[in-house]
Amino acid sequence: MSSHHPPTIVLFQDKCLAHRYIRSTDTSLVFERPQRLRAVKIGVSAVISRLQQCIEGKEKKTINKNEETDESLTVALERLQISNSKPSTTLMMDFSFIRTYLSDATVDILNHPAVDYIHGTRDEAGNENGVDDDVYLRNLINWVKQSERKVSQGESEIPENLSQGDLYRSLDAIQGAIGTICEAVDMVVPRNENRATGPSRAFVAIRPPGHHCGEDTPSGFCFVNNVAIAAAHAHLKHNISRIVILDIDLHHGNGTQSIIWQINEEFYRKQTETDGEGEGEGEGDPKPVTESEKKGLQIYYGSIHDVLSYPCEKSLKKNKDGNINMVQAASVSIHGPHGQHIENVHMSSYTSEEDFWNRLYTGQYSCLLSKAEEFLKKDPDSEALIFISAGFDGSEHETPSMQRHGCKLPTGFFRRFTKEARILADKYTKGRMISVLEGGYSDRALISGVMAHIVGLVEEDGYDIDESWWSTENLSKLEKVTKKRRGGRYSVPNTPENWIEETLSVLSSIDIHSPPQTPKIIPPSTMTLRDRTKNSNSNSVVAGERQLSSKPPSRSSGSKSAVGKRTKDEEGEEGANRGNSGHTEESVVKKLPKVFLRVNPPAEQ
Template identity: 35%
Template sequence: MPATPVTPAIPTPAASKTATLDVLLAPSVLKHRYVRGVDHSSIVERPERIRAVLLGVAGALGAEHHDHAAKSGLDDTADLAEKLGALAVAEQHVPLRVLHTTRALSIDDPCAALRRIHALASDPAPYSTLSDYSLAHPKGGGPDTASHTAALSYLARNSPAAPPGTKRPTQKPQNVSDASSSDGEGDERMHACEIPNDLSQGDLYLCGPHTDGLADTSDGGSREAICHALGACAEAVDRVVAGAQGLPHPGVEISPFRATQHNALAADVHPATRTANDVPARRAFVLARPPGHHCSGSMPSGFCWVNNVAVAAAHAHSVHGIDRVIVLDIDLHHGNGTQALAWRINSEAAGVDADRASRLAAARREARGRRKLTFEQLVADEQIAGPRALRMFYGSVHDIESYPCEDGDVDMIRNASVCLAVHLETHKDTAEFDALYASKYVQLLDKARRFARETGAFPQRTLVIISCGFDACTYEYPGMQRHGKHVPPAFYAHFAADAARLADEVADGKLISVLEGGYSDRALTSAAAAHVGALADMPWIKSVPMTLTPWAPEQLTQLQRMAKHVRARTGGAAASRRRAAAHPVWCVRASEHFAAYLQTCGVDARPLELISQTSTPRARSRAFPDPSTFETPTHTNRGGHALRDRTLIKSRSYSALNERSKSRAPETPRAPKTPARGAALADEDIFRVPGALPQTPQLLKKEEPKTPTSEAQPQDDGAPDALAGVLAALRLGSST
């Protein structure tokens, strides 16, 4: 008797899954808006900036789906158990997850970390809380204390909640410049300024609460955005620490739309979320707005009201005992606020550690120092004298000619030129930039390693933070990069990979990247795709040619066109299919993620294809390229000239038109057209190509055949014989 076949065991999916990178999105950060009046500037923060970063994240995920389908898929002959096992492994680990967070740190009742950075009694707010707007629209008295958090809360409550009008001026004022966010101050519909006169009213602004009396975590203005940005940074610290320890941590993951959701265009569909207690990733990317690295303990500046990175470092120390924090700032501008806070924290640490060493010496009756401190000895010492003080490393790669140093302030220039700073330089091409990166920019990482060695850092108690500004990207507005100190998008991938290796060496892999500057949508999208792709260790980062990465010009254009189509809701399912057919597969997959992120942020959006993707072979061949490449199909105009894919109308190539005209040619040739009056050439001297202009033999410079004309055979003489041979072979095959 034949043996009974054994049914393969179906693997049970894991209850939780892991990721290499967690991206934290707090939709409330979109509520920090410029509402003083009509804004003509290209530098002022807008909610669209976060959406541009989300588009870059979606592009990286679309490229990952495409690369996985092309290179790691199993063939049709694979065993069922092998397929299911591979599926289970894929479900257990993903390169990155985007998490929806609503955590907030109150500025009215600051926690220990926030109070340490922005509410010290020894560092009161040096500015007034009275503004022209609060005087015109009084909503209560001034703050109870003189701390920066109290003053900020008061100013936010006494700020406008909406622009004074919606009609834009017919023309731009003559004095408008891309270099200042105070453009349009003379517009007659401007609000009275909500920023005190002793603060910069050009690069600082606030959106007030939509309803009076609401708490600061739900008032719908800048105060809510600031509180949730700080909360997202604290959440990122908690997650990477839990991930390094292998402990689960609750989170809400935003699941992408799927193309198998039928009739979703007609329904009120919201992106699915998965609430789970998974083990977090050891790396996190926080989408924070407003940025923070120009804000010191009590002085806001440069769009920055609080210092997100410094508060995250203080939270790591007070809650998790992290006593060594390495901050790597790669914004175009020097993070003068973060540097000032790092100097203050290190100065305080010197005194705290000296007292701690004295207590240890008295308790153990031994000398202060040891030859080599082990982690076990550190834990034992903490039981006697408490934890070590927080020490911070701050290193920056920036343009010394840009803000805040471009006005020639001696103190600013000196502080931005200390030994822990690396200045950006101009470069002519990619090779020159790669040489600069390898010889100069990576010095920042070497200095961070030396800091870890010299301060006795232990991986269990060390955290790496990237203060990540995308305004140095080559796609940034020219007004921002007036001195030509830009970097290619690939810089953000190279630096992320090197910083991740540093975190693996000195911090058990714990790394947080916090968004800082970046104002052009194109710069934010391209740099974000490169940055998260490297942080998530996506394979296509190393395997895909540079011209086919999501931040390459052609692919970036496709992403931005896709973003417009995702928000287009007209036309129904047929229009959705047409929009999907205009993009390659990886871009359609990216739209599934991007639409889910936008809907989480309250933006009405749908992916390119929400109904079944089944279509005719002809339509699919035009819509999607070969799965092994990111390239789009080659298009030419009717004259045979190559065109970029910039429109939804797909022009046929010259060869396709020529072959189609031959296949549809009538058996009896038509009579030649009568030449136009005054024509210098006869019709037989004109070569008419479908869709092309007439060309003469002189222009074509046709060469005479090398063989005699009598011996030359027409190209299609053997076609009937070949067809007869094929038919005979088919009849022979059917008879056998």
């Protein structure tokens, strides 16, 4: 059995580990943690070990990161035709069906055309259009630089009018994430008849996520919109004119939809202005419009999400009468009028897996793909590309606080949806498809979701895929053996199964850098000595009995309430907006023990 498709590539970016809590885990409102990337690596390692057993006669080749690149690797990288003269990716593991890379790519967000197109001037000619130049990006850089000082003073590192959440040493992570996803575009897009052997699909494991971030508004752990920037990069550098974005995160990608709405609106306006131009030949007639000038960027956005969760839930909670703006945006279905191509599908609960597949999936969920195909059919000659905003927080294995509305997706959903999106890519985009990590917050949701997602990316007819790979029993085994002991050792059973041994072997090769320890940066307390007298008229203090009173500072500099430990209800993405939820933490009172000193008189000489 051989692989007919070029290998799928998986890109990691360890700069993304630099984005971490500025507060302790008890006082932080954010649980979008660096350890998410290790869970992704475990999922990738496990599915590689399983798929390896499905391919006969294929040998695993391990590339030592510390050794010189051999001739075969050099040839492979040249075949990829990466735009940079010196690719910033290091090949870590090479299989017949998948290649894993560690990327060192990064960008300067103030000097990158695609970032500027989305979060800056937007106009390809450099003209301001709706956004005051790079004000948002400069503000973002300043927030990062000032974050540690502000938090140490008991303030919020993010302006109070914006969604609250930790922003700590994030610039390297943000710029590394953008660099890596643009590098994935540069590796996948040049695929054509003359270069049919290069990779056509990629999975990019980066963080922080991006789909809640609008043009100049951070939200929901997202500070730049990764997928939108990648789409702009594909358009500006590779002349991709039609892009499909399929968002399968539990939460609606309000930022992505807002950005692509503006892009489509601009395309529609320009198209309307050029209609009929070039027909006259008089002195005052408009100049003829060339085909290249008519070609602009058009994007289809399709999302499946829980409309009761963030950001729609946030809007409803802020106003008892219901601020329906977010709900309306998350419910739009429009295809063609005003140049818009958007499909939103609400998740629903189900009674059984049979009910899920027969009613929900084949009914409303697969509508995302059929509408995407209609969009691509309208201009089949255009260069096109498919993106998946791959969030795994809709998984059946996500935390109960995320899944309190009963919209759990069976893990098999990530396999089937990805496979059908890949078939769509094979038909309309020369197989080119890039998926980008968005949400997913429990290790089990990430491990299982990534396994199923990668199977959907690479499987072919004849592969012996067994969905028990991500059964609860096997996930428990994975969690147990990949839990590191002291010294970085794994908890390997005495007689491990073959796939377990193979998983650990792959993991040891790609899990090079461990997530950093969470810093314990706590703002200064107002600890004071309390006067404990026997009565109000007495000036004496009980010897040896003193108490320390500590009142935690509030999150913001105003009269907002203090931030305490996260409650069970706050352990959701909505927690990023609950910095002023009214919860207060009781004063911590520590009582020192009584100390009795007995002093004997000096011995007589």
